[in-house]
Amino acid sequence: MRLKDGVIFTKVADETIVVTVGEAAEAFRGMIKLNSTGAFIAEHMLQDTTKEELAAALRQEYEVDEATAMEAVASIVEKFESVELIRE
């Protein structure tokens, strides 16, 4: 899976704001706010990946156990799925 084309990450203060243009904007025209962990996961979804790979990448960057990493990944994936920004 990966994010649709046109998902844009903009860092504002210590948060990341996600908005859309092009293909992504046809699915979702709102705004998503992410903390640094959420942004780390979501930005890795710009390339084709899996939940397992995302969790592994997260564990390399942050000191978290596998269950916590998988939970964080699942939550972000679900967030983007719910607004139809994920391509299988």
Place this chain on the structure above:
Amino acid sequence: MTNKYQFAGICVEITHIYPYFSQLARDYLCDADPEVSLTVTQADIDLERADGEAQDGYLESLVIYRKLCEQLVQKDIILLHSAAITVDGKAYLFTAPSGTGKSTHIRLWRKRFGKAVGIINGDKPLISVTPTEIRAWGTPWDGKEHWSANRSAPVAGICQIGRAAENTIYPASAEEALRVLFTQTYRPQTEMGMRKTVQLLAEISRRVPFWNLKCNMTAEAAEVSYAAMRGE
């Protein structure tokens, strides 16, 4: 036809087809070196036509604003769908979904505070963001009321209007302000433009007081919003 106009302090050279726009924007003609230029083609106008009802000249004016916004965002200027008025040299912006009563509320201000209230633009003012100032500018795109003047003022407050039986006003967080402003701005089609838009809106929501007004249509509604936004 090609003419030069000044919008939000920027001289723009516009090449277009129909006289409607020349007439609409006649108060904004200028004679400086253009910093921005844009051209409208009949193909652009045909793309703009959604329902087949509108005249080409009117559609062309929409195309021009769209193209202008795509370029002005790179100069830290964005459109904010709102009604902008001035009192004592400061600008106050009212935003709301269509039909919620922006125009009605502004009529209440004018009725209550008279000539102290000046119009900047009733529908689509431009907002410029600099390190020292956030300023609202008049434009010829002025909505169905045709309230507009070629003037500008620093923005002292933005107010989201909702209807209620009683009049109340309370400040909103910068986060809520950003969410509301994002729904009321022009959405650039490019990644660079969209990124810049988010940054500019975040600046505005951080630096300009943002208010939530719930109001009815009585004179008291104007007094409540005026008192809060003016700090009186």
